[in-house]
Amino acid sequence: MSVLVYAEHDNAALNKVTLSVVAAAKEIGGDITVLVAGKGCGAVAEEAAKIDGVSKVLCADNDAYEHQLAENVGDLVAEVGADYSHILAAATTTGKNFAPRAAALLDVAQISEISDVIDADTFKRPIYAGNAIATVKSSDAKKVITVRGTSFDGVAAEGGSAAVENIDVAKDAGISSFVGEELAKSDRPELTSAEIVISGGRGMGNGDNFEILYKLADKLGAGVGASRAAVDAGFVPNDMQVGQTGKIVAPNLYVAVGISGAIQHLAGMKDSKVIVAINKDEEAPIFQVADYGLVADLFEAVPELDSKL
Amino acid sequence: MKVLVPIKRVIDYNVKVRVKADNSGVDLANVKMAMNPFCEIAVEEAVRLKEKGVVTEIVAVSIGPKTAQEQLRTAMALGADRSILVETDEDVQPLGIAKALKAIVDEEKPDLVILGKQAIDGDNNQTGQMLAALTGMPQGTFASEVDVADGKVKVTREIDGGLQTVELNLPAVVTTDLRLNEPRYASLPNIMKAKKKPLDTKTAADLGVDLTPRVTTVSVEAPAERQAGIIVGSVDELVEKLKNEAKVI
Ligand SMILES: Cc1cc2nc3c(=O)[nH]c(=O)nc-3n(C[C@H](O)[C@H](O)[C@H](O)COP(=O)(O)OP(=O)(O)OC[C@H]3O[C@@H](n4cnc5c(N)ncnc54)[C@H](O)[C@@H]3O)c2cc1C
Numbered sequence: 415m416s417v418l419v420y421a422e423h424d425n426a427a428l429n430k431v432t433l434s435v436v437a438a439a440k441e442i443g444g445d446i447t448v449l450v451a452g453k454g455c456g457a458v459a460e461e462a463a464k465i466d467g468v469s470k471v472l473c474a475d476n477d478a479y480e481h482q483l484a485e486n487v488g489d490l491v492a493e494v495g496a497d498y499s500h501i502l503a504a505a506t507t508t509g510k511n512f513a514p515r516a517a518a519l520l521d522v523a524q525i526s527e528i529s530d531v532i533d534a535d536t537f538k539r540p541i542y543a544g545n546a547i548a549t550v551k552s553s554d555a556k557k558v559i560t561v562r563g564t565s566f567d568g569v570a571a572e573g574g575s576a577a578v579e580n581i582d583v584a585k586d587a588g589i590s591s592f593v594g595e596e597l598a599k600s601d602r603p604e605l606t607s608a609e610i611v612i613s614g615g616r617g618m619g620n621g622d623n624f625e626i627l628y629k630l631a632d633k634l635g636a637g638v639g640a641s642r643a644a645v646d647a648g649f650v651p652n653d654m655q656v657g658q659t660g661k662i663v664a665p666n667l668y669v670a671v672g673i674s675g676a677i678q679h680l681a682g683m684k685d686s687k688v689i690v691a692i693n694k695d696e697e698a699p700i701f702q703v704a705d706y707g708l709v710a711d712l713f714e715a716v717p718e719l720d721s722k723l
Numbered sequence: 724m725k726v727l728v729p730i731k732r733v734i735d736y737n738v739k740v741r742v743k744a745d746n747s748g749v750d751l752a753n754v755k756m757a758m759n760p761f762c763e764i765a766v767e768e769a770v771r772l773k774e775k776g777v778v779t780e781i782v783a784v785s786i787g788p789k790t791a792q793e794q795l796r797t798a799m800a801l802g803a804d805r806s807i808l809v810e811t812d813e814d815v816q817p818l819g820i821a822k823a824l825k826a827i828v829d830e831e832k833p834d835l836v837i838l839g840k841q842a843i844d845g846d847n848n849q850t851g852q853m854l855a856a857l858t859g860m861p862q863g864t865f866a867s868e869v870d871v872a873d874g875k876v877k878v879t880r881e882i883d884g885g886l887q888t889v890e891l892n893l894p895a896v897v898t899t900d901l902r903l904n905e906p907r908y909a910s911l912p913n914i915m916k917a918k919k920k921p922l923d924t925k926t927a928a929d930l931g932v933d934l935t936p937r938v939t940t941v942s943v944e945a946p947a948e949r950q951a952g953i954i955v956g957s958v959d960e961l962v963e964k965l966k967n968e969a970k971v972i
Contacts, residue, residue: 423806428887446855456894479888481887482731482854484855484864485855485861485862488856505864506863506883507880507881507882508882508883510852510864511862511865512852513850514817514849514850514852514853514856515852515853515855516957517818517853517858518821518852518854518856518857519851519856521818522818522937523817523818523936524818525854525938526845526846526848526849527846536941540750541844541845541846542734542843542844543738543751543846544946545739545740545749545943545945546740546742546944546945546946547941547945547946548940548941548942548943549940549943549944550938550939550941551939551941552937552938553937553938553939554938569914573818581764587861588861589860589892590861590891591890593888593889593890594885594887595767595884595887595888596800596885596886597884597885598885600801606883610971610972624897628933639827642901645902646755650884651885652867652881652885653881653882653884654886657839658846659840661883661909666971667969667971672763677955681835684946684949686751688969689952690965696954701952701954702951703949704952705950705953705969706953706954706955706961706965707831707947707952707953707954708954708955708957708958708961709954710958715958719958719961722958722962723962723972
C-alpha cells in the first residue's frame with residue numbers, strides 16, 4: 415500500500431488540516447507521500463517534509479497550480495496518483511473541488527469526508543447531515559478519499575525528514591482562469607482549529623451586534639462562527655457558516671448564541687466537547703444538545719458573561 | 724443557449740431521519756420525499772437565466788426510481804421546458820450518475836450544466852465535478868453568483884477562506900451553493916401546465932452506461948447521542964460550571 419496525501423496550503427504555509435489527513439493516511443498504512451502543488455510553494459514542501467511519518471514529498475511548482483484550479487490540479491493528481499493505492503485530500507472547499515475530478519479521471523469512486531478508518535478498504539462517514547453514520551467498503555483498486563479534519567487528531571508537524579523531489583508536471587487545461595478573491599482577514603483563530611468557538615444566529619439581529627461576540631471571543635481567544643440564517647441575512651460573511659453545508663467544527667467549547675439548533679446547524683458542531691446555548695426560547699432545539707443551557711436574552715447575557723470572565 | 728439541470732429526489736430536508744433497526748440503512752418508508760434543496764436552487768438559476776434572455780431551453784434530468792418523475796414535474800412547474808428520467812432502482816452513486824449524465828450531455832449538447840453542490844442524503848458533493856472531468860468541461864463549484872457573457876461564465880465561489888471568482892469557457896458545469904438565489908414556489912397554473920410538458924424515460928442500457936455501485940454500504944448506525952445537559956439559572960452559574968465542572972475556560 416502507498417498513500418498520496420494532497421497538501422492544503424496558501425503557497426506560503428501548510429494548513430494544519432493536512433496533519434489530520436496524514437493521521438488518516440497512517441491508519442490506512444503503507445508509505446506516505448505528500449504532494450504539494452502550487453506556485454512558489456517551496457517553503458510549503460520543506461514544511462511538509464518535516465511532518466511526522468511522511469516518507470517523501472513531491473513538489474509541483476507551476477503557474478498552473480497557483481490558485482488550485484480544479485481543472486489543472488485534478489489532472490495533476492490523476493496522473494501522479496496513478497502510482498498509489500490511496501489518494502487523500504482534506505474535505506475542505508479545495509479538496510472537495512478537485513478530488514472528485516481526479517477520481518472520475520481515474521474511473522474510481524470517491525469516498526467523501528471519512529470520519530474513521532476501519533481498514534484499507536472500509537471507512538466510516540456521516541450521511542444525512544450527520545444523522546446517520548455509514549460504514550462503506552470500496553471495491554475499487556484505487557481509493558480517492560476526502561478526510562474530515564476534525565475527526566482525526568493531527569500528527570506532529572515536526573520530527574520527520576523526508577526528501578523533497580521537484581516534479582515537472584505542468585497541467586494547464588486552459589479552460590478556466592482565476593479572476594480574483596476576497597479572503598476574510600481576521601486575527602481570531604481559524605474556526606475549524608479553534609479551541610473555543612462562539613457562534614451567532616438570526617437572534618443577533620444585525621451585523622453590528624456581532625461586536626459583543628467578537629469582544630467575548632477576543633477575551634477567550636475564540637473563533638467566531640454563525641448560522642446560515644445569520645449569513646443569509648448578511649450579518650456576517652459566508653466563511654463563518656457552521657453546519658452541514660458550512661464548516662465542521664469540534665472545539666472544546668462551542669457557544670451558540672441566538673441559534674435555534676436546526677439539524678443542518680447541529681451537523682456542523684455537535685461533536686464539540688462542551689456545548690453552551692444562550693437562547694430566549696426555552697423550547698429551542700439547541701437545548702437538546704447543550705451541556706449548559708441559559709434561557710435568557712442574549713443582549714443581556716453576553717455582556718454579563720463578558721464582564722464576569 | 725441550452726441548460727441541462729440534473730436533479731435528485733431525496734428525503735425532505737425537514738424530516739428527522741431514522742436509522743433502520745437492522746442497521747441496513749435509513750428508513751424511507753412513508754417518508755416525505757422532495758427535490759434536493761440545492762437542486763431547487765439549480766433549477767431557479769436556470770429559470771432566471773431564461774427570464775434574462777440568456778437561455779432558450781431548460782432540460783431537467785434525473786437518474787433514479789420511477790417516482791423521481793414527481794420531482795421532474797416540479798422542475799417543469801418551476802420553468803424547465805422538458806425532462807428526462809433515466810430510470811433505475813440501483814443504489815446509484817456519483818460516478819455512475821456522472822457517467823449517465825455524460826451520455827445525456829453527448830446527446831443534448833448543453834452550453835451549461837447547473838447542479839446542486841451536494842444532495843442532502845449522501846452528502847457526497849461529487850457529481851458535478853465528476854461530470855466536468857468526464858466531459859472535459861471546466862467547473863465552477865459552490866457558486867454564489869453566476870454571470871454568463873461572451874461565451875464564458877464567471878462564477879463566484881464560496882470557499883473556506885471567503886469568496887473566489889473564476890472564469891470558465893463554455894460549455895461548463897456549475898454547482899450551486901445556498902446563497903446563489905432563493906427558489907420560487909410553483910404556481911398552481913404552472914403545476915397544471917407542467918403535466919403536459921414532455922417527460923422522456925430512458926434506461927442506463929439505452930445510454931450504454933454501467934451504474935453498478937463501486938462502494939457498498941456495510942452498515943448504517945445512528946450517531947452517538949449526546950448526554951442530556953442542564954439548564955443553568957444565571958450567568959454566574961454558567962461561569963462557575965464552565966470553570967469548575969467542564970474546565971474549558
Ligand atoms: C439544504 C440546507 C442546508 C443548510 N445548511 C445549513 C448550515 O450549514 N448551517 C446552518 O446554520 N443552517 C443551515 N441550514 C438552515 C437551517 O435549516 C436553519 O434555517 C438555520 O440554521 C437557522 O438559523 P438560526 O438558528 O440562526 O435562526 P432561527 O432558526 O431563526 O433561530 C433564531 C433563534 O434566536 C433566538 N433569539 C432571537 N432573539 C434572541 C435574543 N434576543 N436572545 C436570545 N435568543 C434570541 C430565537 O429564540 C431562535 O431560537 C440549511 C438548510 C437547508 C435547507
